Amino acid sequence: MLGRVRRWFFTIVIIGTTSVAAFADDWGMGASNAKIPPSSVFQAVSTPAQQINTVAFFVLSITAVIFLIVAGLLTYSIVRFRARSGDDGREPPQVYGSNPIEFAWTTVPVLIVFVLFLTTARVIYVVQARAQPPGALSVRVIGHQWWWEFRYPVLGIATANELHVPVSDLATPAPTFLDLESADVAHSFWVPRLAGKTDVIPNKKNTMWIDPHVPGTYLGQCAEFCGTEHAMMLLRVVVESRTDFDKWVATQKQPPKVDPTVARGRQVFESTACVNCHTVQGTGADGRFGPDLTHLMARETIGSGVAMNTRDHLRIWVANPSVMKPGALMPAMGLDNQDLDALIDYLVTLR
Numbered sequence: 455m456l457g458r459v460r461r462w463f464f465t466i467v468i469i470g471t472t473s474v475a476a477f478a479d480d481w482g483m484g485a486s487n488a489k490i491p492p493s494s495v496f497q498a499v500s501t502p503a504q505q506i507n508t509v510a511f512f513v514l515s516i517t518a519v520i521f522l523i524v525a526g527l528l529t530y531s532i533v534r535f536r537a538r539s540g541d542d543g544r545e546p547p548q549v550y551g552s553n554p555i556e557f558a559w560t561t562v563p564v565l566i567v568f569v570l571f572l573t574t575a576r577v578i579y580v581v582q583a584r585a586q587p588p589g590a591l592s593v594r595v596i597g598h599q600w601w602w603e604f605r606y607p608v609l610g611i612a613t614a615n616e617l618h619v620p621v622s623d624l625a626t627p628a629p630t631f632l633d634l635e636s637a638d639v640a641h642s643f644w645v646p647r648l649a650g651k652t653d654v655i656p657n658k659k660n661t662m663w664i665d666p667h668v669p670g671t672y673l674g675q676c677a678e679f680c681g682t683e684h685a686m687m688l689l690r691v692v693v694e695s696r697t698d699f700d701k702w703v704a705t706q707k708q709p710p711k712v713d714p715t716v717a718r719g720r721q722v723f724e725s726t727a728c729v730n731c732h733t734v735q736g737t738g739a740d741g742r743f744g745p746d747l748t749h750l751m752a753r754e755t756i757g758s759g760v761a762m763n764t765r766d767h768l769r770i771w772v773a774n775p776s777v778m779k780p781g782a783l784m785p786a787m788g789l790d791n792q793d794l795d796a797l798i799d800y801l802v803t804l805r
């Protein structure tokens with residue numbers, strides 16, 4: 455009786471939560487991400503990820519052979535030595551202390567582990583030893599609770615959550631070197647198709663590099679638990695042709711146009727606490743705690759991949775970020791509807 459009640463209880467819980475999840479608003483992210491190929495480690499498009507892929511296949515094939523041998527012998531023994539009618543019920547003869555067998559099953563695994571260790575160490579070394587060639591693009595990546603800050607020190611631009619890099623093909627190699635730091639707790643930068651995970655640690659600078667060979671958008675995420683919204687610390691890497699990348703850089707370098715029709719919204723922005731955390735070039739806002747908003751509308755997503763960047767979503771977000779991202783550190787500003795609309799009118803001009 456108790457068992458049946460419990461089974462019913464779990465069935466209802468599972469069906470109930472699944473349907474709630476299915477109807478919950480994903481703010482357009484599901485449809486958008488569905489257009490991007492899945493971020494599988496087995497579809498590497500950048501040298502570090504390809505190197506890892508090779509080791510992974512090597513390890514998997516060795517372990518597959520071990521599995522087949524062990525499972526094969528086990529199956530054989532189960533079938534061959536199964537209990538039959540007419541057995542006398544006595545134990546078979548026991549074998550103890552066979553030196554050749556003991557020797558074989560000690561040395562063979564040690565050798566296998568040794569080979570796996572050396573191949574892995576070699577790949578780690580090959581990936582990490584690459585020095586930054588002069589002229590290579592370098593980007594500072596700063597992990598925050600719960601978003602990514604990207605700064606291009608040489609180009610003098612900053613963006614958030616959507617990293618733009620040029621494609622790096624054989625004809626024109628253009629690797630990007632990343633310096634990773636954290637503004638608060640430990641995070642981990644992971645874009646599976648481009649490279650392995652790199653820890654993002656307070657008071658320490660880690661480095662990594664990528665050289666994506668194929669233009670496109672690649673999904674990534676924070677891979678180390680960093681608090682309430684760890685799961686919503688997503689990122690995108692946009693890999694573009696050199697021309698498109700240069701075009702993007704040129705746009706990012708421009709200060710936003712001053713639009714007199716949204717002067718009221720700009721005044722709301724400048725007179726509230728927005729300016730303490732956000733930067734908009736050409737205004738008094740130079741906060742660094744939240745994302746740089748100078749070219750906010752050039753980004754496809756907001757809230758580190760929690761919603762598509764549309765006017766409606768922006769309004770919901772600014773009114774109360776916790777509606778989309780419970781626990782987000784940006785507070786609800788408590789603006790009345792008129793101020794809120796004016797502010798959003800201003801924000802959507804930041805292109």
Ligand code: CUA
Nearest residue numbers: 641676678680
């Ligand atoms: Cu940042 Cu998990």
